Amino acid sequence: MRAVGLRTLRGTALFAVPLALIVVLGDALASPADLRVIVNFVIALVLVLAIQTFSGNSGIVSFGHVGFMGVGAYVAALLTIPPDTKSDILPALPGFLHDVQLELVPAALVAGGVGALLAAAFGLALARMQEGAMAMATIGVLVIFFVVFDNWDEVTRGATGLFGVPQATTVYAAFGFAVVTLAIARAFRESNAGLKLRASRTDALAAEALGVDVVRLRFVAWVLSGFLMGMGGALWAQFNIAFGPRQFFFAQTFNLLAMLVVGGLASASGAVIGAFTITAVFELMRRAEERIDVPGITQIVVAALILVVLYVRRDGLMGLSELDDALARRLRSRRARSPTET
Amino acid sequence: MADDLLAVERLLVRYGPIVAVREVSLRVEQGEIVALLGANGAGKSSFLNAVAGLVPVASGRVRFRGEEIQQLAPERIVKRGLSLTPEGRRVFPRLSVADNLRLGAVPQADRAAAKAAHERVLELFPILRERSDQVAGTLSGGQQQMLAIGRSLMANPRLLLLDEPSLGLAPILVDQIFELLARLREQGTTILLVEQNVHRALELADRAYVLAGGAIEREGPAAEIRASAEIEGAYLGIGIS
Amino acid sequence: MIPLADLAQEAIQQAINALALGSTYALLALGLAMVFSILGLVNFAHGELVTVAAYTMYLLNLEDVPFAAQVPAAIAAAAVAAVLMERIAFRPLRGASFLTLLFASFALAVIIQNIFLAAISPRQKGVRLPDLFNEAITVGGYTIGWLQIITTATCAVALLVLTTFLRRSTQGLGMLAAAQDFQVTRLMGIPANRVIATAFAISGVLAGIAAIFVLARRGTVEPTMGFNPVLKAFIASVIGGLGSLTGAVVGGFVLAAIEVGLDASLPDDVLGFRDAFALAVVIAILYFRPEGLLGRPSEAR
Numbered sequence: 001m002r003a004v005g006l007r008t009l010r011g012t013a014l015f016a017v018p019l020a021l022i023v024v025l026g027d028a029l030a031s032p033a034d035l036r037v038i039v040n041f042v043i044a045l046v047l048v049l050a051i052q053t054f055s056g057n058s059g060i061v062s063f064g065h066v067g068f069m070g071v072g073a074y075v076a077a078l079l080t081i082p083p084d085t086k087s088d089i090l091p092a093l094p095g096f097l098h099d100v101q102l103e104l105v106p107a108a109l110v111a112g113g114v115g116a117l118l119a120a121a122f123g124l125a126l127a128r129m130q131e132g133a134m135a136m137a138t139i140g141v142l143v144i145f146f147v148v149f150d151n152w153d154e155v156t157r158g159a160t161g162l163f164g165v166p167q168a169t170t171v172y173a174a175f176g177f178a179v180v181t182l183a184i185a186r187a188f189r190e191s192n193a194g195l196k197l198r199a200s201r202t203d204a205l206a207a208e209a210l211g212v213d214v215v216r217l218r219f220v221a222w223v224l225s226g227f228l229m230g231m232g233g234a235l236w237a238q239f240n241i242a243f244g245p246r247q248f249f250f251a252q253t254f255n256l257l258a259m260l261v262v263g264g265l266a267s268a269s270g271a272v273i274g275a276f277t278i279t280a281v282f283e284l285m286r287r288a289e290e291r292i293d294v295p296g297i298t299q300i301v302v303a304a305l306i307l308v309v310l311y312v313r314r315d316g317l318m319g320l321s322e323l324d325d326a327l328a329r330r331l332r333s334r335r336a337r338s339p340t341e342t
Numbered sequence: 343m344a345d346d347l348l349a350v351e352r353l354l355v356r357y358g359p360i361v362a363v364r365e366v367s368l369r370v371e372q373g374e375i376v377a378l379l380g381a382n383g384a385g386k387s388s389f390l391n392a393v394a395g396l397v398p399v400a401s402g403r404v405r406f407r408g409e410e411i412q413q414l415a416p417e418r419i420v421k422r423g424l425s426l427t428p429e430g431r432r433v434f435p436r437l438s439v440a441d442n443l444r445l446g447a448v449p450q451a452d453r454a455a456a457k458a459a460h461e462r463v464l465e466l467f468p469i470l471r472e473r474s475d476q477v478a479g480t481l482s483g484g485q486q487q488m489l490a491i492g493r494s495l496m497a498n499p500r501l502l503l504l505d506e507p508s509l510g511l512a513p514i515l516v517d518q519i520f521e522l523l524a525r526l527r528e529q530g531t532t533i534l535l536v537e538q539n540v541h542r543a544l545e546l547a548d549r550a551y552v553l554a555g556g557a558i559e560r561e562g563p564a565a566e567i568r569a570s571a572e573i574e575g576a577y578l579g580i581g582i583s
Numbered sequence: 584m585i586p587l588a589d590l591a592q593e594a595i596q597q598a599i600n601a602l603a604l605g606s607t608y609a610l611l612a613l614g615l616a617m618v619f620s621i622l623g624l625v626n627f628a629h630g631e632l633v634t635v636a637a638y639t640m641y642l643l644n645l646e647d648v649p650f651a652a653q654v655p656a657a658i659a660a661a662a663v664a665a666v667l668m669e670r671i672a673f674r675p676l677r678g679a680s681f682l683t684l685l686f687a688s689f690a691l692a693v694i695i696q697n698i699f700l701a702a703i704s705p706r707q708k709g710v711r712l713p714d715l716f717n718e719a720i721t722v723g724g725y726t727i728g729w730l731q732i733i734t735t736a737t738c739a740v741a742l743l744v745l746t747t748f749l750r751r752s753t754q755g756l757g758m759l760a761a762a763q764d765f766q767v768t769r770l771m772g773i774p775a776n777r778v779i780a781t782a783f784a785i786s787g788v789l790a791g792i793a794a795i796f797v798l799a800r801r802g803t804v805e806p807t808m809g810f811n812p813v814l815k816a817f818i819a820s821v822i823g824g825l826g827s828l829t830g831a832v833v834g835g836f837v838l839a840a841i842e843v844g845l846d847a848s849l850p851d852d853v854l855g856f857r858d859a860f861a862l863a864v865v866i867a868i869l870y871f872r873p874e875g876l877l878g879r880p881s882e883a884r
Binding site for chain 1: 672675676679680681682683685686687689690691693694696697698700701705810814817818821825855856857858859862863865866867869870873874
Binding site for chain 2: 753756757759760763764766767768769770771772773774775
């Protein structure tokens, strides 16, 4: 158990420190537009780590998580939009929902809770499925959520979307959530549950023979990631303040999965590095596109970059290891330099 | 030697950091049956797969009929007359017996030769003629093995590589397989045989190599190997029945 | 109380609709399954093949090329695009994990969409189609659109031709074999690259044919038009069993039946949620039969 705590701490600190630096410097020196980029990046960390918690450990790609992000966003919106605005835009809202108005953290926690509940509901059906089938079913989850967001006018205003969400997510709040999410993702990965789940990734049959209850572990990972994703969605909503169902569909899924796949699905480090890389490239390209004026070039370059990274490093930039583990190994081997092999 | 059908020099096969075949040298002369023996995991299958081109060769040379083939793709190697019947039968389960055989004939460009090969296979394996339209996956284990070997023979190979043809078969079927291999030798097909059934393999083969841990432990005429194996008891790790 | 005769008539009318819709889905799903069965790759850029074919027709339309000439050109364009796709984007990734391949195809789809966006226009563009497509015939109280008839007939012919090719020709047998055991197929002297390229070419042809009917229903082209078709294709394939060619066709018709059935039976106020219900049905199917209706149990990926 001590090893879990140590590695979680180590892994979190390794990224939290430079992240803190970025956040502080950004807040002090960056233009409002650039600060927006930073905040969105930090929020993306929460989202990508949430997906990583499930997909990275179970090995099952999930297209459905953005649905939970949307749930979190809509729940947070409903809980934080001022009642007067709600009267205008959502007249059919039931009493208690109309009256309530929460602060950032409670709203995010409730959003996470709802995410977890819905994840549990879907998880009952999905966790039992075989690996490939479950991956396919997650597409179903995504589309189901989208259709509900798009059609449940009384609660979501359908395709028109919601606005008027107070912009409560500061860069520091986002940072706090990101660090906590990183710690949770890492802790889960290193825990017994996470380890067993990762074992089942390479050989499900062998893992089961060892007594690993793969179904239950997948379910746990799925619900945990649903919670984190809902929380992330809440943060996102309370920064971007207006949104519609389209924000929680395939484009967003592609963006987040790109970060995860490029960085490396198997580790929390991969999630962080991937998010950073994609955001950086995207921003660079966006500025270039403004000057070059070729529409869509940003998307093309980002997608092409993803392809190139996949050619060169099939398991993503981080490969299969956590960054702090890899560094520790290198340190150890340099120090030891003895004939004994690992 | 110059008239070797197959000459392998210091073949090295690697799967990432794991070395499966350690600089193995081996030769097969025209018309003989050579047995490649060894325990599980000794590298026998990797060796055959590398010769047939399915697995990349890290270093070393494979010369077939004088030509170096270690860099060639399997599709092109089989066209040169080297056929591999892989381990585990591996017939195309949802295709008929006839279709399986038809696919085996693909490398044979000459129509007349293809027809002759087909007749020969049906003559060697009458059961295949009977069950021509049956879906291959529904055949028994022994019948599938016949089909697999028959399929390899459709291209009239000069050299036939066989990976554990008797694996998982009942003794009476094992007898049939080995009788068949002897007949093939009579008909002029050269055979490199990987087998765990050491006893039968040494009875049939002209020469044998023993592989352990990816390297050749010993080699020589089959009779010699057999004699020394009996002296050393269960040396080879598998019971000599 | 609805008389039984009316109910039966309604049911048959809906069955006719499902048949035509199912034909399009079947063609799309089959294209996807062709590649998956051999390579294990779910090609999300398959929708872009539809887009390529449709835009080819749009561009030829602008030059007043007759429709009869547009069709083969569009199909050829899609086939060429498919082969290029394989050569440039997927061959370097051969052997990579399922997720990497899937994601690469996703990235490729984004690239192609944006190329059309930049090169032609982000907006919808109308395409003039033969008037016949809007006409219908009435047979014994049932309305059957000419488009529906042509779609169903084309699908049937395409399936027949493809089946004959696969089962009778050596080349086709080689592809079936490759889907069952790729390594051993190479041992038969059948070149891996050619098998794969042919599979992609066929998937392109199928996408091109489907594109005609997709376009006929939409009337317009736009860069993202391939998204919905590939999603339907994917869902249909999953229902029928990924990797099974017959399953893809069956899945296409089952999906159409589910959609048409829900359209007919859902009350008006929840009709917008139809796709959600359809997917819930799909999840249920996967729950009870994870390998799909016609898939093989031990091979579920």
